Amino acid sequence: MCPQTAAPTASRVPRDHNVYRFLTRRAHGFYARDAGVSHRKNLRLLRKILCQESTKFKNVWTTHSASPIAYERGRIYLDNYQCCISSIAQEPRILYQKPKCSKSEKIEDALLLECPLGEMLPSPSDYKSSLIVLTVRNWLLRLSADSGEVLEKIYLADSYCKFRYLSWDTPQEVMVVKSAQNKLPAAARQAGIQESVLFYLAVFQVLPLSFIGMLEINKKIFGNSVTDVAVSNGILIVMYSMGLVRLYNFHAILEQFMEQPFDLGHEFNWNGQAGVVGKYPFGLPRNIKITDTPPLLFEASSLENAFQIGGYPWHYIITPNKKKHKGIFHICSLKDNALAKNGIQEMKCCSLEPDWIYFHPDMSGRIIHVGPNLIKVLKLKEVKSNKEQMEVAEEFTIVANRENCVNNTVTVTASGRVVKKRFNLLDDDPEQETFKIVDYEDELDFLSTVAVTQIGADGRAHFDIHCNEYGLLLKSIPLLESWDVTYSHEVYFDKDLVLHIEQKPNRRFSCYVYQMVCDAAKDDECSNRDKTERVFCEKGGRIFEYT
Numbered sequence: 001m002c003p004q005t006a007a008p009t010a011s012r013v014p015r016d017h018n019v020y021r022f023l024t025r026r027a028h029g030f031y032a033r034d035a036g037v038s039h040r041k042n043l044r045l046l047r048k049i050l051c052q053e054s055t056k057f058k059n060v061w062t063t064h065s066a067s068p069i070a071y072e073r074g075r076i077y078l079d080n081y082q083c084c085i086s087s088i089a090q091e092p093r094i095l096y097q098k099p100k101c102s103k104s105e106k107i108e109d110a111l112l113l114e115c116p117l118g119e120m121l122p123s124p125s126d127y128k129s130s131l132i133v134l135t136v137r138n139w140l141l142r143l144s145a146d147s148g149e150v151l152e153k154i155y156l157a158d159s160y161c162k163f164r165y166l167s168w169d170t171p172q173e174v175m176v177v178k179s180a181q182n183k184l185p186a187a188a189r190q191a192g193i194q195e196s197v198l199f200y201l202a203v204f205q206v207l208p209l210s211f212i213g214m215l216e217i218n219k220k221i222f223g224n225s226v227t228d229v230a231v232s233n234g235i236l237i238v239m240y241s242m243g244l245v246r247l248y249n250f251h252a253i254l255e256q257f258m259e260q261p262f263d264l265g266h267e268f269n270w271n272g273q274a275g276v277v278g279k280y281p282f283g284l285p286r287n288i289k290i291t292d293t294p295p296l297l298f299e300a301s302s303l304e305n306a307f308q309i310g311g312y313p314w315h316y317i318i319t320p321n322k323k324k325h326k327g328i329f330h331i332c333s334l335k336d337n338a339l340a341k342n343g344i345q346e347m348k349c350c351s352l353e354p355d356w357i358y359f360h361p362d363m364s365g366r367i368i369h370v371g372p373n374l375i376k377v378l379k380l381k382e383v384k385s386n387k388e389q390m391e392v393a394e395e396f397t398i399v400a401n402r403e404n405c406v407n408n409t410v411t412v413t414a415s416g417r418v419v420k421k422r423f424n425l426l427d428d429d430p431e432q433e434t435f436k437i438v439d440y441e442d443e444l445d446f447l448s449t450v451a452v453t454q455i456g457a458d459g460r461a462h463f464d465i466h467c468n469e470y471g472l473l474l475k476s477i478p479l480l481e482s483w484d485v486t487y488s489h490e491v492y493f494d495k496d497l498v499l500h501i502e503q504k505p506n507r508r509f510s511c512y513v514y515q516m517v518c519d520a521a522k523d524d525e526c527s528n529r530d531k532t533e534r535v536f537c538e539k540g541g542r543i544f545e546y547t
Helices: 012-027 035-051 185-191 251-259 520-525
Strands: 056-065 070-072 075-076 085-086 093-097 106-114 128-133 141-144 150-155 162-171 174-179 196-203 210-217 226-232 235-240 244-249 267-270 274-278 295-302 307-310 315-319 328-333 338-344 356-359 367-370 376-382 388-401 409-410 417-422 435-443 444-457 458-467 473-479 487-495 497-504 508-517 534-538 544-547
Touching: 012 328, 035 473, 075 508, 128 417, 141 409, 162 226, 174 226, 185 274, 196 226, 210 251, 235 251, 244 251, 295 315, 307 458, 315 356, 338 376, 367 435, 376 435, 376 497, 435 487, 444 487, 458 487
Parallel strands: 338 388
Antiparallel strands: 056 508, 056 544, 070 075, 075 085, 085 093, 106 128, 128 141, 141 150, 162 174, 174 196, 196 210, 226 235, 235 244, 244 295, 267 274, 307 315, 315 328, 328 338, 356 367, 367 376, 376 388, 409 417, 435 444, 444 458, 458 473, 487 497, 497 508, 534 544
């Protein structure tokens, strides 16, 4: 009697089959109790709540600063990242406040670093959000996003270069630190001394933070007229003064020209230098030396080096490299440079500020073209008569509300005198509603716009939320503060939060925080600043204004 070898009964087969299906679905991410499923359900619920008519956005608090204000994932940074305030609470909550730093510790740039999913990390602090900051003295620091504590310190280089910019090659995976353009002092140039190195790039893998390599962008290799460089998605982008843009395979450059790999914190003795990698005073070794021009992937000539790649199949957008073509965009196939059918896009508007165009950040391959009073969402599709060719088709438009705008060239005064205007209003005249900002909220799948009308010194703006698929207006949020079109503005939409950062003359900055409320009784106070009671309080030596 051997029950272990008995044939499976009919009742056991479905159970085994279900287990197999369960394991297969789980391997593909379909697991009913995992955090991802719960998060997606919560976002769908939040989206429905936000679209309800009774849901409003209320200006809960405001603060001002004499230094730039930055926002990252629910955290507002002031005083050159020395002060961090949570934007989640209805009253301002200071997460940390550090002593004022010296000029030598000034932060030049910063990136938010978030924990990758499904990976084992060496330190418990790696599982929490952190901030990578670059200081004026070439220090790269990793700070706790919630406490400001220094978690890691890396010294990049001594005075031979000044690192100034942080960017992602691959978001949350590979980071690039770029120097300012290397220029000799005027006296050295007059003496005939020449500098061949234009930029330095240091490349890091993040979480855990590890050094990949440092390289030079040298005019002997890339030419004398290089004006800027960037790295994105494994591509080295080199820009030239005559409008030329050249693309190179950055990963191939790292593999081909890396002389020796180095690990942070390890001692090295290389090329006559000895020290510890990433420690003062040695910094990082320049272990990637490009000795020959890398294979060219692609090049294009575009006005002001404006060049974008996206869509499916791959296309690129340029403006022909002549000033008379400013505001005209060509959409071409990356495969053979063929212009798409209807691929020349032009708003034909008369405005001080140019229209702009870009590939939709939702990865749908669509294109967003923004003018003063019109937003076009375009898509690429096959031409019916020729499947090898693509055409640009209009998917939907969003139009500014200019129903009450009258621009008569002839008016009649009360006495009956006829007055003729000698000019017409510009398409982006402040007295007409004009689009200033267009953005995409990826977690809720909303397209957002800011439209502004300014009459005299008083400018009024409203933040509108649209369906990303069809462009339908779902909600309009009045911004209660006056909006001056001559100032610099940033608006962030982060789930249940709208945040407006304004830069006024003489380095005065303001931050207005709006949060979602679901009380219909508060409709009036959400839309009328004059009827709302404002309270001033001091926290951490800073004045806040809140309701």
